[in-house]
Amino acid sequence: VSSEILTADAFEARLRSMGQTIYHRHHPFHQRLTSGSCSIDEVRAWALNRFCYQRTIPIKDATILSRLSDVRDRRIWRQRIVDHDGDLDDAPEGGLARWLALTDALGFEREYVVSLRGVLPAVRFACGAYVDFVATRPVLDAVASSLTEMFSPDTIRERVQGMLAHYDFVSPDALAYFRHRLTEAPRDVNFALDYVKANATTAEAQTRVIAALQFKCELLWAQLDAVEHAYSLRRPPPGAWMPGAGMMRTVSCKP
């Protein structure tokens, strides 16, 4: 950690470099998922547990919204919540609904998924840490923790291509969530990146932004660690989802 302030370009390059090293695209479970090595139950476990993360997103974004003092910033940030929660007059839309379309396609009962009953405790703890972070750290750090979206489009493209190529139980419709993220994430990250570049005006603040992005990468990595440990290495903790539980009678497959 340097004690000299970085230029805007060097600061951005430093942040972007984290996508090449510690972002969860480099996690072995992501590699398994995209290369077709996962069993259907591993894919199910991943989707079930990631729903816990998905439902955390609008909550953490509402927390950040409550802490932004500039009305223009709030108008922009508010769109993130719309993206995930959808609109009243357009009921089934929004990222959460699209994620549930994926868990539907994988055979889960919605009530079971939404209840979070089968979610790994480690995933719940990571999601809780995210909300706690954006509620208690300086708002600059809270905004910075969203910067993983810099890395998500490439990762999403890789994930969607890999899953469609390798799993006959996954259809393009089931992956609609990711298609929407490909346009939402770049828009969101433009704002967040401009925000941290404008507001991190000291070396100390830049260091905090870098640490916030590292925290977020750790949080995503820890979730895949937990899924891998429980379902790839078959050491599910007591009470976690066991294959077969929370399933609808019939499992949708690609027609």
Add this chain to the structure above:
Amino acid sequence: VSSEILTADAFEARLRSMGQTIYHRHHPFHQRLTSGSCSIDEVRAWALNRFCYQRTIPIKDATILSRLSDVRDRRIWRQRIVDHDGDLDDAPEGGLARWLALTDALGFEREYVVSLRGVLPAVRFACGAYVDFVATRPVLDAVASSLTEMFSPDTIRERVQGMLAHYDFVSPDALAYFRHRLTEAPRDVNFALDYVKANATTAEAQTRVIAALQFKCELLWAQLDAVEHAYSLRRPPPGAWMPGAGMMRTVSCKP
């Protein structure tokens, strides 16, 4: 979950039964640790990561202390903080100092351990969830989350015997922390068990107490999952302790 209130005896029996199933004594890593199957680096990783949990204990106890309305309850609960933090006029004593004696004996630099730099993110998230739980849930639930101490003496005896029998790098002095806990934990649990029996006066409150103890068991289990994944199954996340890092020049062994 029953909607009828349990008798005091049945309620206590229900709580105690969780020690037979979901308490971390039944985690495979505990079995490895006590049976001598761990490498010195696995024992180091366990001790390093558990320091993060140890340092959380007086913080969560101070949080509970701040929420107890009865002065007699606070006088009793305060002793837990003394046990872990020690006294000013008796500087090196207290559970945290005793835990650092263990990490010393395993060869770690104190500065490295105390910095938490090498701690697994999943362990940090679990510890954060503990503090959040006792700060935001009803105080009955917060007190109930300490009830794992019902199960700890047997587990500690098994752990100490196993570690002394199997590891020549562990001495009785290095395990002084656990010797003290054998007298502290039963005293603490007597109070907490009486408290939840007196204050859980509805079936709903009893259910919450059971859920709080389950949460705490999940939190302990998740920490061993993280250590096992990173160091027994050798998948440490980016930035976590790697064997060799944070070590003193010379490693103490049993003479």
